[in-house]
Amino acid sequence: MENKITGHELIALGFAPKKWFAEALEYINENQLEGKELLDYLESYRLPDFIPLMEKPVDFIVNIKAENESEVDNVTKVINTMNVLMKTPTLVSGAIMPDACPTGPEGHIPVGGVVAAKNAIHPGFHSADICCSVMLTDFGKVDPKEVLDAAHSITHFGYGGRPRGEQMEMSQELMDAFRENLFLNDERLISIARSHMGTQGDGNHFLFVGISKNTGNTMVVTHHGSRAPGAVLYDKGMKVANRFRMELSPETLKENAWIPFDTEEGQAYWEALQLIRKWTKENHEAIHNATLEKLNIEKRDRYWNEHNFVFRDGDLFYHAKGATPLDDKFLPDITGPRLIPLNMAAPVLIVSGATNERNLGFAPHGAGRNFSRTQHKKSLAHKGIEEIFAEETKDLDIRFFTNDVDISELPSAYKSAKNVRAQIEEFGLCEVIDEVLPFGCIMAGDVQKNATWKKKKKFRK
Structure with a gap:
């Protein structure tokens, strides 16, 4: 030639x-x-033909109904976004839970949504808060105020990690595993993972202390996700997913892009998710164990579950965007029943259940919202913050880590806990076997009010 x-x-x-x-x-x-x-x-280099969107959405199960006029718009938007979402070519089934609410434009998976994809992992379906989860520890017959005080001295909310000298140890085994993974082998990410151990972030994350209705024992329940390490993994996963989207299915919405599981990237991302899951569980345990140690108490029992993750069953990958897994097949470390927190003034539900014709193996993860945080704050603008706080937290020991009340996290910001629980029963999603009756709760507070960058800006002026 x-x-x-x-x-x-x-x-x-x-x-x-x-x-x-x-x-x-x-x-x-x-x-x-x-x-x-x-x-x-x-x-061997020629790409297959583009995979088109499905002409009609795959059928999905609706486990939600509007209980009042304010919920009509929310339910309509949730169903509309599912109708667009379920045209994504990888999806084979879906369901929405009683706590469902939209998270963005039509086509984005709603909170309270569950979808099953064949041989595909969609990073956008678990979002940046990978493995948002809840853990319960039974402290036995001990004064709940003592437990809340001890936990308050130990936990950490807000942006960023713990200051040097106050950090909680990340296991060497987990750090070594991070370094062996295609997505997590990043010294900056590992450094963040070390500093964020023992932290809970902001938003709706909490440390809740209550009393078991069945036993009278004091229980601690924490709620948080994988913090900045998970957010970094999500960013990396979305970039890889969108590269595949452009090659395989450019009609698919960017937020609904996927990583084929049968690729090197798919295998590595699945393993990265499992490692981030272990980090998150270790993070919960660090806070619970330090609280036990401070009180010189041995735990009576402990269990946990994610409600924002990807779960595998054969070649199907169930993406739960705020939905509690019930079926044991989804959890590699079965630790007990599952947890559904509703709001700081309502009991945390302890539930059990299995896959049935309506739930795809999942239950709600909480109470959800009918309105955005901003809308809710505007609706209460005629009242003072202290007045709102006193009305909604009567007889409870509610604390904010920043000492600034965040009214967007008070009970009225959420759907009716009573209605969500009634719909759980009406649609036969799971069974409530115990309740953790509220004593007190710690949340981040209004982290924007006295944010570090705002103080610096004020100083410069």
């Missing part, structure tokens, strides 16, 4: 310029491929 094949010839044969051109051209010219041999070799 006198003349070398160049990229121009490959483009003329219908191939879009890609990184593989250099490798392929070197092989072609070294081996002087031409004619049928050349075309046969190039076929």
